Amino acid sequence: MKYIDEKCAVCGGQLIEKKVEKLLRGGRNMASLNVTAEVCLHCGERFYTPEIIERFEKIESELEREETRKFQMVGHAFRVAF
Numbered sequence: 001m002k003y004i005d006e007k008c009a010v011c012g013g014q015l016i017e018k019k020v021e022k023l024l025r026g027g028r029n030m031a032s033l034n035v036t037a038e039v040c041l042h043c044g045e046r047f048y049t050p051e052i053i054e055r056f057e058k059i060e061s062e063l064e065r066e067e068t069r070k071f072q073m074v075g076h077a078f079r080v081a082f
């Protein structure tokens with residue numbers, strides 16, 4: 001992990017750069033990816049670069065349109081009555 005020379009926009013806490021798991025949803029599909037984010041040590045808020053957010057949006061619209069052939073299937077998602 002790496003300390004960032006910038007403060008959290010939410011609480012002013014210290015930011016670090018680290019790999020996080022991000023879940024994306026589109027339609028009835030979901031994808032998980034490992035991505036570098038700036039994470040606040042104080043409140044836990046995650047920040048992503050505009051390029052990464054743009055890629056998230058592209059993946060979400062592919063999920064929504066069922067264009068999932070290039071994604072690796074890793075399991076099934078279930079809805080559980082709770």
Ligand SMILES: [Zn+2]
Pocket residue numbers: 008009010011012013040041042043044045
């Ligand atoms: Zn914060």
